[in-house]
Amino acid sequence: MADAVEAAKRAAAKTAVANHYPENARWVGIGSGTTIVYVVEAIKALGVDTSNTRYVPTGYQSRQLIVSAGLTAVEFDAVPAGTVLDVAFDGADEVDDDLNCIKGGGACLFQEKIVAMQAKQFICVADSRKLQSRLLTNWKYVPIEVAPIAAYRVLNKLLELGAINPIIRTNKDPKQGPLKTDQDFFLIDAPFKPLLTKADVANGQDGSGKDGVWEVNLLARAIKQITGVLDVGIFSGLTGPEATAAGGVGGQRPVAAYFGMPDGSVSVRKAL
């Protein structure tokens, strides 16, 4: 079973890199987690000249991954102002029909979000367990990065929004206290009822938060507005050309998501 999941991640990574790694890539964002390892493996396997390519990490693990692959890491704050990354690859905890994602299960989300938003194309790579119609189907909570001093205040505000038993994430040994992110912040894991998609709302369902039922973008916005929240592990909103036209770069939502399937195939969902 574990081997099959790893094989699925590797297959998805290989296809995503084959389809989206640009010729003469100059700037490439590299996400975090277990699936991104196979993306870096696939980039290396292309055998292309990477001497002029700079890889922008999304945290400590990501930077170590880049460096141990013999590639050049450049931190996000060292990328020259105005530079648009050619592409950013990353994993996800869950992806819905509209390509909205939940991220942060591995404690990285803020740097992943700024790197994704600075890329012309954000590409998501995952295995079939992550492929769902609605967020919070198989994956049960929204990771939220918060300033430690505000953690209890944010917990209370999340309860008001309808979160069901939100908790501050601890280290594996709870005696060691709250887990710290790469920013030295805390994470709150907030379960909610499954999130509605655009189609659900178009079909008349109420995603305004009444009875704790939220449409994806509305919940992301409501959580982001709580003072003390650095960022939310919901990646949603505009993407690709849409985002560029609105004055951004590529947006938070991937333009394409690749899923390794149990039968060895790779399924692709593309943004409309």
Ligand SMILES: O=C[C@H](O)[C@H](O)[C@H](O)COP(=O)(O)O
């Ligand atoms: O916090 C971690 C990141 O958001 C990961 O990209 C996400 O959790 C997916 O990780 P994995 O590839 O290990 O399933």
